[in-house]
Amino acid sequence: MANHQLNPNNWIDLYSDYLFNYTISRVNDRAMAQDLVSETFLAGLKSMNNFKGEASERTWLVSILKRKIIDYYRKINSNKGKAEVRMTYNNDSESEGDWLEERVADPFDKTAEDKLENTELGNAIYDCLSKLPEKQAEVFKMKTILGYETETICNELNITPSNLWVLIHRARTALADCMEENWF
Amino acid sequence: MKKSFLFISCEEAKHICDKSQYGEATGWERIKLALRLSWCRVTKAYSNKNNKLTDTIEHAKVDCLNTDERDKIKHQFEEELAKHQ
Numbered sequence: 168m169a170n171h172q173l174n175p176n177n178w179i180d181l182y183s184d185y186l187f188n189y190t191i192s193r194v195n196d197r198a199m200a201q202d203l204v205s206e207t208f209l210a211g212l213k214s215m216n217n218f219k220g221e222a223s224e225r226t227w228l229v230s231i232l233k234r235k236i237i238d239y240y241r242k243i244n245s246n247k248g249k250a251e252v253r254m255t256y257n258n259d260s261e262s263e264g265d266w267l268e269e270r271v272a273d274p275f276d277k278t279a280e281d282k283l284e285n286t287e288l289g290n291a292i293y294d295c296l297s298k299l300p301e302k303q304a305e306v307f308k309m310k311t312i313l314g315y316e317t318e319t320i321c322n323e324l325n326i327t328p329s330n331l332w333v334l335i336h337r338a339r340t341a342l343a344d345c346m347e348e349n350w351f
Numbered sequence: 352m353k354k355s356f357l358f359i360s361c362e363e364a365k366h367i368c369d370k371s372q373y374g375e376a377t378g379w380e381r382i383k384l385a386l387r388l389s390w391c392r393v394t395k396a397y398s399n400k401n402n403k404l405t406d407t408i409e410h411a412k413v414d415c416l417n418t419d420e421r422d423k424i425k426h427q428f429e430e431e432l433a434k435h436q
Contacts, residue, residue: 332370
């Protein structure tokens with residue numbers, strides 16, 4: 168069944184944050200994540216004729232992004248032999264041997280499972296955010312995810328603080344309900 | 352002491368609860384909220400839900416593009432899009 172259609176005019180507004188969150192959790196480099204997202208949209212535009220309509224627009228863009236991320240890691244790995252590893256050992260005799268403990272795997276470090284759960288949770292949050300009216304989602308992201316000051320958001324979006332808190336309240340209520348239904 | 356000085360409506364309590372998620376509620380507002388939470392089940396349910404949402408978002412470590420970053424991507428994309436249309 169091929170019932171999905173592409174509308175590139177809305178791609179940035181609808182999917183840029185989702186794709187960025189997807190990428191940053193995998194490449195851990197903000198600038199690189201932006202480049203990969205940008206390249207994904209451009210590649211999507213070039214290969215629009217290959218879209219069969221079997222998957223949603225977002226799923227199709229994610230599949231392009233996945234290939235971009237794999238290419239990025241391939242490129243890094245091809246430079247592996249050129250990498251230089253530097254380790255500084257402590258010369259202080261009192262703390263002799265401490266370096267060994269310092270380099271033992273940290274049991275409180277993130278496991279792959281934790282990371283996977285966080286990624287899925289992030290996707291669930293973005294799924295719920297995509298159901299909010301655009302303005303609510305935008306204000307919520309600026310306030311909660313980017314941590315902007317109330318005044319900054321009000322100036323940028325030309326709204327009053329009362330408007331902002333009404334939008335935040337509506338967004339939080341809808342998000343909590345959506346997460347309750349799909350995640351908790 | 353006037354009743355309204357210390358006692359707040361459910362709506363006001365929710366508003367303070369929202370502000371406190373971002374550390375923007377004043378000490379006095381937090382006291383008024385705590386008092387309301389001690390007896391109002393509706394406010395308490397809202398507060399629990401709100402706190403859970405904050406914890407979830409912190410735990411997920413979600414990220415998004417800031418306005419400048421998004422505008423940059425948008426600008427590049429729109430230039431390319433114009434060539435296709």
